[in-house]
Amino acid sequence: MGLLHYDVVLNSIPPGVKLVVVSKMRPVEQIEMLYDAGQRVFGENRPQEMKAKYEALPKDIAWHFIGHLQTNKIKYIAPFVTLIHSIDSFSLLQEVNRHAEKNNRIISCLLQFFIAQESTKYGFSWQECAAMLKNPVFATLKNIKIAGVMGMATFTDNKALIREEFKKLHGYFMQLKTQHFSTHSDFKEISMGMSDDYEIAIEERSTMVRVGSAIFV
Numbered sequence: 001m002g003l004l005h006y007d008v009v010l011n012s013i014p015p016g017v018k019l020v021v022v023s024k025m026r027p028v029e030q031i032e033m034l035y036d037a038g039q040r041v042f043g044e045n046r047p048q049e050m051k052a053k054y055e056a057l058p059k060d061i062a063w064h065f066i067g068h069l070q071t072n073k074i075k076y077i078a079p080f081v082t083l084i085h086s087i088d089s090f091s092l093l094q095e096v097n098r099h100a101e102k103n104n105r106i107i108s109c110l111l112q113f114f115i116a117q118e119s120t121k122y123g124f125s126w127q128e129c130a131a132m133l134k135n136p137v138f139a140t141l142k143n144i145k146i147a148g149v150m151g152m153a154t155f156t157d158n159k160a161l162i163r164e165e166f167k168k169l170h171g172y173f174m175q176l177k178t179q180h181f182s183t184h185s186d187f188k189e190i191s192m193g194m195s196d197d198y199e200i201a202i203e204e205r206s207t208m209v210r211v212g213s214a215i216f217v
C-alpha cells in the first residue's frame, strides 16, 4: 500500500464530506501510514479488533464502528468509540445507552436503514424506526445522541438503482429532520457511499463516506 490511492480518494471528496477510512482487517502499520498523512477517522466492523487497534494507536484517532453490533460486544468499544454508524434496532440502542451511562459518556449514533434490494443487509425499515421514535422509552435514553442516518446500497453495477437507494436514504434523513429532530443541531450526518459507489453517494448529498478497498489497494 502506498499513499497514492489515499490521495486520489481524498482529492475526489469535496469539503464538507468526511472520509472514514475503513481499516478493517488492515494491519496497524498501514493505519499508521495514513495517520502520518493526516487521516484521523477510521472505521472498523469488529469490536475486539477495533479495541486492539485503539490501544495500539494514537489517542486522537476517532474510531467509527460500522458493522453489525452484537449487544454482548458493546462493552469492548463503549469506552472510546466516537460514532456507531450501525444502530439497527431499538434494543441495540438501549444497550448502547446502558453501556454509555456506565462509562459516563454520551455516544453518538446513526440509525442504519435498510435501503438495498438484498436480504443480507441489516437496518431499520421506516415503520420500525417510526415505532421506536414514538416509544416513550426512546426519550429517556440520555446517554446516546442520534447524529443522523446510515445505509448501504445494493451491491450491483446498476448505477440507477444505487442512486435511487441513496435518494431514499436522503429522503428518510429529511423526514426525520423535520418530524423528529428539527431542534437537534447534532442530527446532520448521512453516512452513505463505499469504494464502488461513493461518488454517486456524494452527488446524492452524503456527508460521510466509508472507503476501504479503494485506499488499501
Ligand SMILES: *Cc1c(COP(=O)(O)O)cnc(C)c1O
Pocket (backbone or CB within 6 Å): 022, 024, 045, 066, 067, 152, 194, 195, 196, 210, 211, 212, 213, 214
Ligand atoms: C467494509 C465496509 C465498507 C468499506 O467497503 P469498501 O468497498 O472496501 O470501500 C463500508 N461500510 C461498511 C458497513 C463496511 O462493512
